Amino acid sequence: MRDIARKELLENLTTYRFSILTGLIFSMMLISIIVSYGDYHLRVENYNILRPGPKEREKVILPPEPLSIFARGLDANAGRLYQLSFRGIDVQPSQQSINRVSSLFSLPDMLFVTRVILALAALLFSFDAICGEKEQGTLKLMLAGRTRRASVVLGKLAGRYLLVIVPFAVLFILSAIVVSLLPDVHAGTEYWIRLAMILAGSALYVASFIALGTLISSVVHRSATSMMVALASWVLLVFVVPNMGATVAQAIGDVPPADRVEMKTRLAVIQSIFETQQSMKNAKQRDYSRIMKQIREANTGMFQTYRPELNRLISLTRSIARCSPAGALEFLSTELSNTGLSRDLGIKDAIWMFVERNTNRFAGLEKGEVEQFEYRAATPGEQIAGVALPDALLLLIMPAVLVALAVGSFLRYDPR
Amino acid sequence: MLSHLIRKELRENFLNIRFIAACGVSLVLMISSIAVLTRSHEEQVRDYQDRVRQQDEFIDRYGHLNRLGWMSALTRGPSQLQALVLGVDREAHQDNFVSNPVPVLLSRLDFAAIVTIIMSLVAILFSYNAVSGEREAGLLRQILASGISRNALLAGKFAGGLVSLLIPFTVSVLAGMLFLALNSSLQLQTADFSVFALLLAASWLYVSVFHSIGIFFSTRSQTSGEAILKSLFAWVILVLVIPNAAPFLAAQFYPIPSATRLAQDRYMITDRERDAIVMQRRNAMLEGSFADLKGIVDLSPNEIQERLKSDPRIGERYRQYAKEYDQIINITNKEQGEKYGKIEEVFLQRSRVQEKLAAILTSASPLSNFVFVATDLTETGLAADDHWERVSGEYSNALSGYADVQYRKAVEKDPTFDYNDYLDLRARPRFQYRPAGLMERAAPDLLQWGVLIMFNLIFFAAAFVSFQRYDVR
Structure with missing residues (x-):
């Protein structure tokens, strides 16, 4: 098996395919780092402009996450300014959303390169692993010796996997080093631990696609057909399943849009202010605590009834999107980069609880200083044992199943 | 001669697995995407109408000058053709504290995504081996030896390949549009059918660019393997890199205040x-x-x-x-x-x-x-x-003008009347959104149409020039 893997490596290293695909991965990673760092830098500048002073406790903004250079996820969302008052929570727009052209497209970060380009490279490296040998007539010769079929397929798989993952891993580590040296990036131990885990997830993801390509190659008998099926699978797994997952979940989730919830709360707040003002028209002493209480009840009611429904929709979307390794990688990498769904929801929960505890102080109805807002992000260990566990497990299981299927399929493959 | 070559290409393509695969993929994706988005659109319309009604009733009952802007905040209803093209996803803007964050991570699959990503890739798969494949099979020498000119051969391959690619695509688009037309909740107007026709024409032009790219790289490669790699490289740059990186680069080259x-x-x-x-x-x-x-x-x-x-x-x-x-x-x-x-x-x-x-x-x-x-x-x-900003702004001005008159x-x-007191606004002007006319919508994009045509001409001409010097051995 080792010999076959070595042969695969040596044979492919000098091919046109290796140079063009590695060149593509390199140029994409370079572009992604340049563009993503620029985007991060702009967010840091915006954060520095908006960072509230020690007395401005009614404003909350979180610093951009350096790992968003690798997986941007929801970092621009989490890094907006939240203006808190007794009326509720106003969310300011992110600086990036001002350029409306960007809302039609998505940032090509490192996660995008891995999810889209690396998966394509993996399939293009593996689609002819078996059927290509058959077309050249070398498969018969290979099996005529004492080489076991399982060794052939595993050797080919290992050789081609190394052809993709080694250049990628080297470039990824180089990118991580370069980014850690850039201004505004604090690269502590956690930065390296998280990146190592993302790299491990990416390695499993690539393994899934190499195994898939080999499986397709061991089912069909012509390289041209194998490439067609491989590209169709790539489109299905990378674009259709995750994106269709979001579309289907929204269509069947039956969750009211945020606009409705916002309108209900807004009108309830206006109504309570209006009615209280009318009833206090002749009062000598104006008691605003009633308005505050009603506003607080309206906001709490909205958050408590809507939030479980939103969680259900998110959970449904995740379940559908995870059917593809691309979906699982998206969730795993964004969680590990601290730019994922759980952090976004966690920040909102923390802000909500903060407002709940301090409403009366915001309104001046209670003496004492407003607390200092604090948010503690989950550690990589907590994430991998919690919210990222299903995605990590899926990324482990998928290549294992596909390798087993490829071996099984090749055992019955006609090499003639 | 040309028609003979086109017929041959069509015959070969129709019997090829990629034609059947293209038919299946485009039909299934197009119909399923339109069906799911139509359902979602119907719910959005229902919800929007209900919200407008509730807000109107609220102003009738609690209208007062002080918070009129706040209580009459206008939200945009879903576009009639959103089931086809989602466009700027307003949910991804995350305007509210309780907005669903998923659309930021995963964009939804619509007609535009199917055409731009999937059909462009299918176009390359239809054309990457048009020339290099014939050379590998040893047929190119024979064809050219029989007296057929290089120009006629390439034109035949181009036209035959494009027609066999556009047939499954057009059928699936028409099926999707028929689904929309038969859906009673949409109430399509004549202008919407013109939009369908223009969309189809733009899609043809777009798909044709990638078909030309495939042929161009086929004439620049000796083997099909080389041609597909070059074509996919170009596809990645044109489809995934430039459009996605450019807006963010623009923000870095020309920053704006916070x-x-x-x-x-x-x-x-x-x-x-x-x-x-x-x-x-x-x-x-x-x-x-x-x-x-x-x-x-x-x-x-x-x-x-x-x-x-x-x-x-x-x-x-x-x-x-x-x-x-x-x-x-x-x-x-x-x-x-x-x-x-x-x-x-x-x-x-x-x-x-x-x-x-x-x-x-x-x-x-x-x-x-x-x-x-x-x-x-x-x-x-x-x-x-x-257009929405303009129209909604005009309405807001009209409403506040009306409210000011009523307040005065x-x-x-009653000189003690306060801006927090109830103001009867039941006879106020009501908001009725009218989208821009078809000409108004189509006119600003003439340049984009021109660029799409230019891309076609450039790659088509480049393929012809390249094929003149192609080594057929």
């Missing part, structure tokens, strides 16, 4: 600072020309009314005071509005330049040009946003 800081400045200038100035001017007025009313204006409305009834002289003075106070508010609002307007103008000018720069940079890719055309035609793009009438009747 939008949140602008919003904070607005609040400070037109609210806090304004209130302070109004209070200062009011106090000066009470210290000067209306010193006799000093003890009265701070009483409760009912107490003031009683004082006015009991003393007609004070009643007249109070009316004068209310009029001048109203003037102070209006003048201060105008001054502060102008002060903020100057800051906003600089911001808007810079953000327009940044947006323009992003649009120019992205237009180096056929994908962006197609996306601009498709989103503008279906009223889901940037031009529709501008109420103050004339």
Whole structure:
């Protein structure tokens, strides 16, 4: 098996395919780092402009996450300014959303390169692993010796996997080093631990696609057909399943849009202010605590009834999107980069609880200083044992199943 | 001769697995995407209509001048053709604290995504081996030896390949559009069918660019393997890199001031600072020309009314005071509005330049040009946003003008009438959104159409030139 893997490596290293695909991965990673760092830098500048002073406790903004250079996820969302008052929570727009052209497209970060380009490279490296040998007539010769079929397929798989993952891993580590040296990036131990885990997830993801390509190659008998099926699978797994997952979940989730919830709360707040003002028209002493209480009840009611429904929709979307390794990688990498769904929801929960505890102080109805807002992000260990566990497990299981299927399929493959 | 070559290409393609695969993929994806998005659209329309009704009823019942803008906030309804092209996904803007964050991570699959990503890839798969494949099979020498010119051969391959690619695509698009046309909840107009036709034409042009790219690289490669790798490289750059990277590069080349800081400045200038100035001017007025009313204006409305009834002289003075106070508010609002307007103008000018720069940079890719055309035609793009801003702004001005008149009438009747008091606004103008006309939507994108045609011509001509020097051995 080792010999076959070595042969695969040596044979492919000098091919046109290796140079063009590695060149593509390199140029994409370079572009992604340049563009993503620029985007991060702009967010840091915006954060520095908006960072509230020690007395401005009614404003909350979180610093951009350096790992968003690798997986941007929801970092621009989490890094907006939240203006808190007794009326509720106003969310300011992110600086990036001002350029409306960007809302039609998505940032090509490192996660995008891995999810889209690396998966394509993996399939293009593996689609002819078996059927290509058959077309050249070398498969018969290979099996005529004492080489076991399982060794052939595993050797080919290992050789081609190394052809993709080694250049990628080297470039990824180089990118991580370069980014850690850039201004505004604090690269502590956690930065390296998280990146190592993302790299491990990416390695499993690539393994899934190499195994898939080999499986397709061991089912069909012509390289041209194998490439067609491989590209169709790539489109299905990378674009259709995750994106269709979001579309289907929204269509069947039956969750009211945020606009409705916002309108209900807004009108309830206006109504309570209006009615209280009318009833206090002749009062000598104006008691605003009633308005505050009603506003607080309206906001709490909205958050408590809507939030479980939103969680259900998110959970449904995740379940559908995870059917593809691309979906699982998206969730795993964004969680590990601290730019994922759980952090976004966690920040909102923390802000909500903060407002709940301090409403009366915001309104001046209670003496004492407003607390200092604090948010503690989950550690990589907590994430991998919690919210990222299903995605990590899926990324482990998928290549294992596909390798087993490829071996099984090749055992019955006609090499003639 | 040419027709003979085209017929041969068509026959070969129709029997090929890729034709069957293209038929299946485009039909299944197109119908399923349109069906799911139509269902989602129906729910959005129902929800939107219900929200508009609830807000209208609220203003009828609780209308008052002070919070009129807040209570009458306009939200945009879903576009009629959103089931085809989602365009600018407003959910991804995350305007509300409770917005669903998923659309930021995963975009939804619509007609535009199917055409731009999947059909462009299918187009390359239909053409990458047009020349290099024939050479590998040893047929190219034989064909050219039989007296067929290189130009005729390439034209035949181009036309035959493109027709066999566009047949399954067109059938699936027409099936999708038929699904929309038969859906009673959409109530399509004649203009919508023109949009369908224009969308189909733009899709043909877009798909044809990638078909030409495949043929071009086929004439630049000796083997099919080499041709597909080169074509996919070009595809990645044109479809995935340029459109996605360009807007972010534009933001880095030409930064704009902080939008949140602008919003904070607005609040400070037109609210806090304004209130302070109004209070200062009011106090000066009470210290000067209306010193006799000093003890009265701070009483409760009912107490003031009683004082006015009991003393007609004070009643007249109070009316004068209310009029001048109203003037102070209006003048201060105008001054502060102008002060903020100057800051906003600089911001808007810079953000327009940044947006323009992003649009120019992205237009180096056929994908962006197609996306601009498709989103503008279906009223889901940037031009529709501008139209909405204009129309909703006009309505807001009309509504506040109407409310001001009603308020003045109420103050004339009762000088103690306050802007927090109920104001009968039931006869107010109602908002009726009319999308821009088809010509208005299509005209700004003439350049994008031109760029798509130019891409076709460039790659088509390049393929012809390259094939003249192609080594057929």
